[in-house]
Amino acid sequence: MAGEAAHGLELVPVVAILAAGVMAVPIFKRLGLGSVLGYLAAGLVIGPFGFAVITHPETILHTAELGVVMFLFVIGLEMQPRRLWSLRTQIFGLGVLQVGTCAALLTGVGVLIGLPPLIALISGLGFVLTSTAIVFQVLEERGELSSPGGQKMVSVLLLEDLAIVPLLAFVAFMAPQAEDVTIAQRVTDIAIAVGAIAGLVIVGRFLLNPLFRILANARAREVMTAAALLVVLGSALAMDISGLSMAMGAFLAGVLLSESTFRHQLEADIEPFRGILLGLFFIAVGMSLDLTVIAANYGFIVLAVCVYMVIKFAGIYGIARLLRSNHPEAFERSVLMAQGGEFAFVLFAAAATAGIIDAEMNAILTTIVIISMILTPLAIIAMNRLMPRAEQSLDGVDVADGLSGTVLIIGFGRFAQLASQPLLARGVDVSIIDNDVEMIQAAARFGFKVYYGDGTRPDILHAAGAETARAILVCIDNPEDALKIAEHVKSHCPLSQLYVRAFDRGHALKLVKIGVDYQIRETLESALAFGEQALIALGVDPEEAAELVAETRQRDLERFELQITGGMMAGAELLQSNTDGPVPTPLTTPRRKTEALSEETAKIVETGQRAG
Structure with a gap:
């Protein structure tokens, strides 16, 4: 019994994490605050400063960092060279200009509010990374992902996603222990890193596609999933051993496979693990928040949130206007992107691990980013209410x-x-x-x-x-x-x-x-033609296929007329729920058409009479 109890206790943290995430995320999404903040809140509740279900969040954080690794692998899969080339002007023009300008401004203001220069730089580089989850969600809800303004924001977000890889390398380079390294050791480390990257490129270019082809021919789905995990974790391990970041290895592996015919299969296999582990990462960040540190430094935190968001807003707005965006577009972009984002947690955690910042500063900087993310949905609501919708220009339009x-x-x-x-x-x-x-x-x-x-x-x-x-x-x-x-x-x-x-x-x-x-109905005739061609492809004689489609069209018309005369709208809503789906009937061969229609007629009239 004692052994069983011990094993039962081991499941308590797992169940607590799952339960907290399952309950918190829907609530926060319902409030319009996003899933990321839901995970952070869940972690805070079950962490050392909540119900203390988990008292050592750092052990979970190390495992959860694999979620970030997989996230960067998926981003790499989306970074096909052709797509990068088509957006090159906005990514490497607008993106570099906005990120560079805002990073410089945030670093400067960090020094002005009392941070040491190196910590101010880390803080500024972290806060400049916008929340991809928040911005993408807003753009998708508004249907503006493909609009000119939306494309510009997407391009900047892509650059920021790319920037996390060199930023993590920069943090490792700036680590205090790196100061004791001799020139010979530094050259050796660089050579090892270059060799690891070259090896990864060679493997990705010449070995991965043949490997996945062999596995696909074996028709073992679980082996394909295992191979996908092997690619991600193996590339991350290779980079980690060579002194680079695991995230860089995963990202490079994704880019190398972005043109592969197995790209969508890989993304589908990795997605469940990525989503769960990334959510676990945010929960671990929430558990790591030290409320005593926050309470002792709340004045500085409030000041930093206000100053950072205002300065970043001003930097984004200024760059947008400099590149000739109109005022409404520039203002909207500035409001949507004025917060810090998920990758700031990654950068701060890496800086803490490297010894650049201590646990107290990590908690302060993380809290600053979290509060800015909480304020963003409120700022968007205020913008929508205070700013009138921009009227369309009718220049050149009669x-x-x-x-x-x-x-x-x-x-x-x-x-x-x-x-x-x-x-x-x-x-x-x-x-x-x-x-x-x-x-x-x-x-x-x-x-x-x-x-x-x-x-x-x-x-x-x-x-x-x-x-x-x-x-x-x-x-x-x-x-x-x-x-x-x-x-x-x-x-x-x-x-x-x-x-x-x-x-x-x-x-x-x-x-x-x-x-x-x-x-x-806008899809009626196209759907019938589509079905007719499907029948022909299955070997049905074209004349018979045309006859079946004609009967379906006539049956639909008779059903429609019965819904008008027999039950009107009440019966129609019960039967169809405002869709175009058919009433379930035994529609098999032309021989049974009359019988099927009579049964259907009785159902419709009866339902309509009951409803109306």
């Missing part, structure tokens, strides 16, 4: 006014571009409006004349000639706005034929209820 086309198209995305082609080929007089200036300018380059106008406004519809148009085609991809436009058209332009692009089945039913003349 506003819809006095149009009188036979057909009015509202929205000119992919759907409308295809729908308009037969009309234009027939010589129909078409007027087109859209409220996206970039789309209008792009269409102009291909010879399309598109006017600026918001179709949800009745006055814009009037100016666009909706009252005299024979047909109005609503082709926008926003279901709510499409319904609003349809209601306006039916009220103010009753003589115009109204054709609307529907998003899904529920949206189509609402459009029918409004009284549109024609609606079609």
